[in-house]
Amino acid sequence: MRIRSLFVVVVALAAALPPAALAAARNGTEAAVRHPHRAAHRRIHRVVRRRAASPARVVRTSAAARSRRVRYLPPLRGSYESLLRQNQRDAAEGLVRIENDAQLEQLEADRELLPLPASFALRVNPDLPANRRFCRPWTARFLADLARVHYARFHRPLQINSAVRTVAFQRALLAINGNAAPADGDVASPHLTGAAIDIGKHGLTFSELAWMRAWLLPLQTAGKIDVEEEFYQSCFHITVYRTYVPPAPPRLVAGRRHTSTTLLAARIR
Numbered sequence: 001m002r003i004r005s006l007f008v009v010v011v012a013l014a015a016a017l018p019p020a021a022l023a024a025a026r027n028g029t030e031a032a033v034r035h036p037h038r039a040a041h042r043r044i045h046r047v048v049r050r051r052a053a054s055p056a057r058v059v060r061t062s063a064a065a066r067s068r069r070v071r072y073l074p075p076l077r078g079s080y081e082s083l084l085r086q087n088q089r090d091a092a093e094g095l096v097r098i099e100n101d102a103q104l105e106q107l108e109a110d111r112e113l114l115p116l117p118a119s120f121a122l123r124v125n126p127d128l129p130a131n132r133r134f135c136r137p138w139t140a141r142f143l144a145d146l147a148r149v150h151y152a153r154f155h156r157p158l159q160i161n162s163a164v165r166t167v168a169f170q171r172a173l174l175a176i177n178g179n180a181a182p183a184d185g186d187v188a189s190p191h192l193t194g195a196a197i198d199i200g201k202h203g204l205t206f207s208e209l210a211w212m213r214a215w216l217l218p219l220q221t222a223g224k225i226d227v228e229e230e231f232y233q234s235c236f237h238i239t240v241y242r243t244y245v246p247p248a249p250p251r252l253v254a255g256r257r258h259t260s261t262t263l264l265a266a267r268i269r
Contacts, residue, residue: 073213076220078228078237083187086196086226086239093242095193099167101131108134113194116160117144121151125161125200135163136195139240142225143197146215154208161235162198165191179232190239198235212236219244 098104107113113134118124122143124133135143147158165173170183170192181189190196201209216238219225224244228237 073210073217075229075231076213076216076227076236078230080187082226082228083181083190086190087186087188089226089241090190090193090195090239095136095195097167097188097192098164098194101166101168104131104134104164104166107194112136113164114140116140116163116197117147118160119144119147119157121157122147123157123159125159128160128162132162132164132169134194135197136193136240136242138242138244139195139197141246142238142240142244145246146199149215150208150211153211154205156208159200159203160197161200161233162191163196164194165189167192179230195241196237196239198230198233198237201229201234201236 098107104113108131114137116122116124116133116135117140118133143160150156150158167183170180170189173180174183181187181191183189183192191198199212204212213229216225216227216236220227224241226239226241229235230237
C-alpha cells in the first residue's frame with residue numbers, strides 16, 4: 001500500500017515538471033549510467049578546485065588585515081611618574097639644570113647646546129628669544145628626523161614653540177602659568193637641561209595628530225624619548241635622551257619601504 005502511494009506521488013511530480021526538465025534529468029541519469037567514471041571525475045575536480053581556492057582566500061584576508069588603516073590613536077598623556085622619570089634619566093646622563101643666561105650662553109659657546117635645526121620642514125615660533133633657540137645635539141638630531149618624515153607625508157612644516165630654558169626663566173613662568181612644571185625638585189621641567197622641546201599642535205589636522213602619536217609612541221616604548229601631550233598649551237612636550245639614534249634602516253613592508261619607527265605611522269589615514 002505504501003509502495004503504491006509513493007508511486008502515485010512520483011508520477012504526479014513527474015507530470016508537473018516541464019518537458020525540458022524531464023529531458024535533462026533523463027539525460028543526466030543515462031549519462032551517469034553509461035559513464036560512471038565521468039561523474040566521479042567531476043566530483044574529484046570540484047574538491048580539488050575548492051581546496052586550491054582556499055589558500056588564496058586566506059592570503060587575501062591576511063593581506064587586507066595587514067593593510068587596514070588606523071583612524072585614531074589616543075593622546076600620549078603625561079603623568080607624575082613620567083616627569084619623575086625624565087628628571088632621573090637626565091641626571092643619569094650627566095645633564096645639569098641651567099641656572100641663568102650666563103650659563104646658557106657658555107653652553108652655547110661650548111657647543112653643548114646646538115641651534116634648533118630650522119628649515120622649510122621645521123620652523124621656530126617667532127616669539128621665542130634668540131638665546132633660547134637651542135637644544136642638546138641629540139635633540140636637534142631627533143627634530144631633524146621628525147620634521148623630515150612629517151614633511152614628506154603632509155608637505156607642511158612643524159613648529160617648535162619652546163626649547164631650552166633657565167631656572168630663572170622657569171620661576172618667572174610659574175608666576176603667570178600655574179600649569180608650568182617646577183623649577184626645582186624631583187619633577188622640575190626637563191627644559192632646564194636643554195634636552196626637551198615643545199612642538200605646537202595648533203593648526204595640525206586630525207590625521208597629523210594621529211600620525212605624530214603613531215610616530216612618537218614606538219620611540220617612547222623603546223626608551224629613546226618621553227612624550228607628554230599637553231592641552232592647556234596645546235603642544236607635544238618631548239624629552240629626548242642621549243640614547244636616541246635615527247630610525248633603523250628601512251625594510252620592505254607590503255611593497256613599500258618603512259622603518260621600524262614608522263610602521264605604525266604608515267597606517268594612519
